[in-house]
Amino acid sequence: MKVGTSSLSYTNGRLNFQRIGQLAHTLSAVRNKNIDVILVSSGAIGVGAGRLGMIEKPTDLAKKQALAAIGQAELIKIYQKFFEEYNQTVAQVLLTKDVITNPDRHNKAKNTLLKLLNMGVIPIINENDTISTDEIEYGDNDTLSADVATLICSDLLILLSDIDGLYSADPKKETSAEIIRTVEKITPELIRSASGAGTSFGTGGMATKLAAAKICVEANIDTIITSGNNPSIVFDILEGKEIGTHFVANNKVLQKN
Amino acid sequence: MKQNRIVVRIEISTLSDADGKFNHQKMDRLAMVISNLNNSGKELILVSSGAIALGSDKLKLKKQPQSHTEMQAIAAIGQAELIRFYQHYFNQYNQIVAQVLLTSDILDNTIRVKNTQNTFNTLLEMNIIPIVNENDTVSTTDIELDDNYSLARSVATITNADMILIKMDQNSKFMIQPRGNLNAKLVMDETQLFDELEKTCMEINGSENSMVSFPLSIDDIIVNS
DSSP: OEEOHHHHBOTTSOBOHHHHHHHHHHHHHHHHTTOOOOEEEOOHHHHHHHHTTOSSOOOSHHHHHHHHHHHHHHHHHHHHHHHHTTTOOEEEEEEOTHHHHOHHHHHHHHHHHHHHHHTTOEEEEEEOTTTOSSGGGTOSHHHHHHHHHHHTTOSEEEEEESSSSOBSSOTTTOTTOOBOOEESOOOHHHHHHHTTOBOSSSSOBHHHHHHHHHHHHHTTOEEEEEESSOTTHHHHHHTTOOOSEEEOOHHHHHHHO | OOOOEEEEEEOGGGGBOTTSOBOHHHHHHHHHHHHHHHHTTOEEEEEEOOHHHHHHHHTTOSSOOOSHHHHHHHHHHHHHHHHHHHHHHHHHTTOOEEEEEEOGGGGGOHHHHHHHHHHHHHHHHTTOEEEEEEOTTTOOSOTTTTTTHHHHHHHHHHHTOEEEEEEEOTTSOEEEEETTTTBOEEESSHHHHHHHHHHHHHHTTSOOTTSOBOOOOGGGSOTTO
């Protein structure tokens, strides 16, 4: 499951502890059902800025990387605190893009993650911003989360967003916009029409989420985009309720047709 | 030679009791000394091991993990603990810290070196103490093989800093090796270690009078000297 900055914080940029508490509660409960859980979480830069009492997030790369180094330490501390409430051990895993491109690193990361899951631990993953050659190495955690889902052959990727799914048009602009419940094929047109609609606080938008969904469905992983307003929505998803937008794994589409 | 930027490499054994149990009091002392040095105008970078030890602690493992994969997994758990403890103790002295996880091949990629350099410079300018460790989870080399020795060297190179090595010899005596004046001092116990650390950092600029001369091995002649 991937959570973005917008799901973890208020619109003023400060952390929403209630939300983080719900997240820890939900994921710990899911973990207790013997379901392997990995959390991909953004938020380091925002938390770092908050720690230093900065009002606005910086734009230059060195500052952002420095804030990420401060904020990641804070972020993992906060997660540890909330997960501890449910007696759930977490681990911190910071990745860079070469986890996908470097076969040796790929194997190491995969083995580590599988080992952690096997131990009942919830790995909390973020991009290792401090050494990423550029923010665009991943840039957004949507793609990172898709790569992680693929790396460990997961069954499901849940992308929590500030919008409850993919719409036929930008719902902020057009009242006729309707949520699309099921997507069986991610076409270039779909990606094009979704670009632009997104959050102002996170780095991703609907476009990067669609790209992430595309990576996953092609690897036969179901993907769901839904709102991060209430993390316990994950319980409904696992019960098979119709939540958000469901991008159906390719092998399932083939079986159906 | 005026040098105000110092890499302090600390082994987890320095912060533990003889039986291997992590000692909070020692970390508190270290945080106080390092924060104080930072207040005095030095720029400090801490290179600290301990992820595996604290991960094992957290999981209440009876013995150290054996397989590479297991060690990497435990390091991922323990690093979160390690940085949380550091934050806690540095917070007592109103000192903000940052976590920087590097892989040992950091020097191979020039763009990455540049970025990491910028990050360190920015953090130090902001009066923040970076706490560096190897990113064991994705490390392709043997974990903590040399207990961050080469990592500390790389960090000193990247940041163009002086380096202080803290080692424990077979007799559990600590050794401080400041680079630059090629002096080192043997210290008896942790209390003295932290006192010496403070003193040595203060004196690294000039006066060698109080330092006991101690020849460094080839291995200890560090990059920037």
